[in-house]
Ligand SMILES: [Mg+2]
């Protein structure tokens with residue numbers, strides 16, 4: 001029988017293995033083996049720039065540009081303490097625009113994973129879209145490709161996940177993948193607020209968003225399966 005999976009190239013960066021499809025446009029992906037076997041039911045699906053780390057207008061291109069937002073680590077710890085997985089889905093158009101190589105983007109993100117790990121946060125899966133808008137790839141948000149691949153890799157249901165982003169395109173991607181989503185006012189959040197419809201909750205930061213998501217999941221457990 002034919003293998004329908006596209007062939008993938010693997011890149012080892014430190015202790016992290018990255019995969020990239022070679023015969024079609026797709027995201028760079030790093031998925032924790034332990035997380036995919038954990039049987040966890042919930043996930044906090046986070047945009048990266050402007051949500052976990054400070055947004056940077058000229059793109060995040062160097063390690064020194066990776067600055068954790070206040071409260072971000074606490075937020076991710078809260079979700080992990082509940083048993084939810086952390087998933088990061090990030091457009092990295094700097095690659096598509098030639099400002100950063102694919103390997104450079106993987107290295108930078110791996111560095112962030114190390115920063116989080118040293119603070120007690122293990123990330124279950126990271127997906128980076130290395131394309132520019134003109135590439136018309138299925139992964140660049142507002143498309144839902146990265147979210148769908150992440151959920152499938154971790155055997156998660158959209159209804160059990162909550163997406164947090166600082167841009168309308170994040171929320172659109174979440175909606176396209178049937179996830180509940182909320183906007184944070186960090187990063188580009190303030191300037192995006194006017195374009196976000198009222199049915200999305202708005203949070204000061206990732207910490208408030210994580211508290212909301214955990215509250216939602218806890219109340220569902222009390223109410224029984226929904
Ligand atoms: Mg962002």
Ligand SMILES: [Zn+2]
Pocket residue numbers: 025026027129130131137138139140
């Ligand atoms: Zn893409």
